[in-house]
Amino acid sequence: MTKRLTWDGALGIAGVLLFLVGSYIGLFVAPAERHMGDVQRIMYVHLPSAWISMLCFTAAFGFAVASLWTSKPRWDRAMTGAIEVGVVLNALLLIQGMIWARPTWGVWWDWDVRLTTSLVMMLLFAGVLAFRAFIEDPERRAAWSAVAAIISFVDVPLVYFCVRWWRSIHQIQSTPSTVDPAMVLPLRINSFAVLFIAIWMIVQRARLEAESASGERVPEPSRLAPSEGAEHA
């Protein structure tokens, strides 16, 4: 039996292939940075993780608003997917950042404003996921977690702009005009790669949520008709 390739499956495969190409160029073709040397090659996974995790949380904010506005379960599922994938990428972002910080800053971690707000962003959205687990009623869960996601989103612009607003050891955002074109290419390829992979993951997670929700709606036979004596046990 052959399975048809779905649009999200094709996007996931394209993401993996792009990641292989982008990482090859980033690791072996792009030049080493003038001061950081080869360590700077971490940028080709660090920046895509940062951008796409923030994009996931921004999408989650939009889905949360749509969920509250329409009360349609599909927005709640999409929000859950976007948050979970965003948290995974945020965790990877922090790990990559720590690995990059050690040879360049001399420390694994610093309570710098960019690092701290990024950690808070991950904890806030992970908190939304944990919060969901405590609410059994699907409608209440959707509404309350949408509100929690909207509140958590307040940290996302802070993460982005904090390096401009406050003193930070972390550099401010680069632009294609300040980066060597040979470095921009692998960065762009890996950004699209992580974006495509993230979309595939969000779709899978949303489907998982839908499938488990359909299981929630159908009570187990034992709950419908408890066996005699079970109530007294």
Next chain:
Amino acid sequence: MPEGVIIGGWGYVIAAYALTVAGLVLYALSLVRRRRRIHKKGRT
């Protein structure tokens, strides 16, 4: 601007890429596994 360049550092680069790939692969596998478990539950 300080002068000089960091020598070496490939160990850090390899660690960052390996952990990124491992994280993405493990999460993707967890999604596939969780969906399979629900399908199995639905059939029984």
